[in-house]
Amino acid sequence: MKIVTLLNEKGGVGKTTLATHIAAGLAVKGLRVVLVDADPQGHATVAMGLPKEPGLYDLLVRDAAFKNVLRFIQPKQYQVPDQAVTGQLFIVPSNVETRNIANSISDSFAVSERFNELEGSVDIVIFDTSPTPSLLHGSIYLATDALIYPTTCEFLSFDGLVESIKHRQAADGHRAQWNLSNIEVLGIVPTMYRTNTLEHSENLNQLRQQFGALVWDPIPQRTIWAEAAAIRRPVFSFAPESKAAGDAWQLVQHVQEALAGVSQ
């Protein structure tokens, strides 16, 4: 089992969009996936067509059993029409109570300890995080094997990225004290990329100069992503023939390939 976290301390850069598409895409491809909504906004929960509820709070603070907090996502919610889903997708939902988790857990290994219980029954756990750093992020850093940083090609997103990298480095220092290896950075994913603006292409070049091959192919801005979100379906389910669906599948494949190189 691997734990992957989507993170950027800037809001609205595509964390939830990527987390939900990677989770659903990997389930379509046959993996047993648990998506964890670790944002009080509960948008990953809503994106999966479910009501917000305090799943993560119950798990971490009220010590609830996984069987009582995991919600099964029906394949019809995310499947490619007329194609059978071979994996499984569950979500640990969230609501506004998630913001109280940081004040209510004293053990920074709370996330790690609870999610270790899934070892053997699940292939991949994907955390969608909130843009505001908190002690919950600290606990997620101790549990996670790998990070993906979505970012738009704009100045403030880069600022969020720089802050996120600083916090990861601090977390790696903390992990070293417990003989845990550094968190693997799978990639930086440029999102909502506008191919026809100089600003975006110049900023993408800057990102590539700094981070090289860690920068994945940009995902172009297309209206269909928001249209699919509005009816709570991934783009490959809503519009399987669209260019956005192709972009989403390329992302899912890139995650699979990058994860193959991550040791447990």
Ligand SMILES: Nc1ncnc2c1ncn2[C@@H]1O[C@H](COP(=O)(O)OP(=O)(O)OP(=O)(O)O)[C@@H](O)[C@H]1O
């Ligand atoms: N490639 C894209 N083209 C157009 N719109 C997109 C694209 N990717 C994401 N969006 C839209 O951008 C908005 C913000 O995305 P999202 O909610 O995933 O960001 P976020 O980083 O999770 O935000 P927050 O920090 O508030 O949690 C959403 O309305 C989403 O549908």
Ligand SMILES: [Mg+2]
């Ligand atoms: Mg989000």
